[in-house]
Amino acid sequence: MRYVISRLWSLCLVFVVSSFVVFSGMYLVPGSPENFLVQGRTVSPEVLASIRVQYSLDDPFLTRYWNWLTSAVQGDFGRSLTTRQDVSNLLAARLPTTLFLTLYAGVLVVVFGIGLGVIAGTREGVFEKIVVFGSNLGFAVPTFFAALLLMAVFGGALGWFPVTGSGSGFGGRLFHLTLPAVALSLPSLAVVARITRTSVREESGSDHVLMAVARGVPRRLVLWRHTVRNSLLPVTTVIGTHLAALLASAFVIEYAFTLDGIGALLVDAVHRQDFAVVQAIALILVVAFGLINLAVDLLYAVIDPRIRLGKAA
Structure with a gap:
């Protein structure tokens, strides 16, 4: 406490x-x-x-x-200088799209980033090389270019997903925001997969893991209790940083896919010098960064109890 x-x-x-x-x-x-x-x-x-x-x-x-x-x-951010509307109403209409997009991309980063990293860190061969190559490629490709590429291939050529609008309802938003979420998550997913692979590899050669294997502890138990759990500290730091960055960089994707999120609203407010809107969105980003960092700190204490004990002391 x-x-x-x-x-x-x-x-x-x-x-x-x-x-x-x-x-x-x-x-x-x-x-x-x-x-x-x-x-x-x-x-x-x-x-x-x-x-x-x-x-x-x-x-x-x-x-x-x-x-x-x-x-x-109290939720009152003043009135917009351009539209004369309450800033709170403008944010309430656009914030759900940005939150859904960011959470969707965050889930992709956590699930596929950690999953691919753990598999690549525990298995050598072709799959590991594919993950390493894919992580380098995903980190090198700019987000805006990835958005255009996904739109051209999966939206235009194949016609699998829509390339405009955010949809309505949970199913509609999930369908419409799939391509934007993938484009937004690619750089962070690549970094998380690479860091997870490296961390798992280093932890696999640690003394306590080798001792557990020598004592005959089942391999699956050694993997999840000793290797993966102890390798999550650096991975958690990277995930927390990139999840916060997703919210800040969502405006690029919102602009590319013409989404009605707060990122597009921020760009428009900066161009029009709408001070009240810019201040409100900047404050929301600060709060989001702070809450994510708090969640990361608390997750540290769950993964490694020595952290909270050391802070308490």
């Missing part, structure tokens, strides 16, 4: 510092909300003053930050 509490306190501190950076960073870019709203037109000082009052631009900086943070915690 002490280990969990310490990680939660660290996460809260990261959230506060990151939110301050996100909020203050918007004031470092050229332009301001009132200049964007007037679009270069000449307006009276009264109109300009009313705009500043509406967006609380005359308040002290720390007051503006505190009001924005407390509202964001």
